[in-house]
Amino acid sequence: MNFYCAVYKPFNVLSQFTSQDGKQTLKDFFDVPVDVYPVGRLDHDSEGLLILTNDKKLNQALLNPAHEHIREYWVQVDGLITIEAAEQLQQGVSISIDGKKHLSKRCSVSIFHDAPQVPERNPPVRFRKNIPTSWIKIRLTEGKNRQVRKMTAVVGFPTLRLIRQSIEDCKLDGLQPGEMRLFTEKEIYQLLLIKKNQPRKT
Secondary structure, X not given: OOOEEEEEEOOOOEOOOOOOOOOOEXXXXXXXXXXXXXXXXXXXXXXXEEEEEXXXXXXHHHHOHHHOOOEEEEEEEEOOXXXXXXXXXXXXXXXXXXXXXXXXXXXXXXXXXXXXXXXXXXXXXXXXXXXXXXXXXXXXXXXXXXXXXXXXXXXOOOEEEEEEEEEOOXXXXXXXXXXXXXOOXXXXXXXXXXXXXXXXXX
């Protein structure tokens, strides 16, 4: 039987169920069937939405770059980010992926006027009295390794905190770190805007 859930992966937790160097994993927070695995990943130092399932078709559909599923991130950066820097991010910037130059695709970037309501992080982002921080919302259709962090660094505003808020219409919606929400097959496919294959006639 297929299993589907959305979880809020906490900060400093590996996107896997097997331990590595004593680091915390998904197994420390989520009790799911043994054949369930995360679809894609979030870096150890990133947090937010992660889909867990044992449905291989869903995994393939969501990770296929050709489908360009929209992923939204809320990003706290070092310094007061400028409109010019946000526009640079939108147009695409040159970052290094596996030692090669990569021009990020055009994306949507907006600046939060006030810090968004997000769960407290443990441990918190280091506070520095003389250097303010700001938040941006960035919507991408690609997911290269540490892409968002590399992009904000290129425009001069290093990422301090990174939260994946949604994948298509599947959102955190009030989940706290370490919490999960179960879905039916129909619900998750609709939220992720993935069309199910027509069932074979018997």
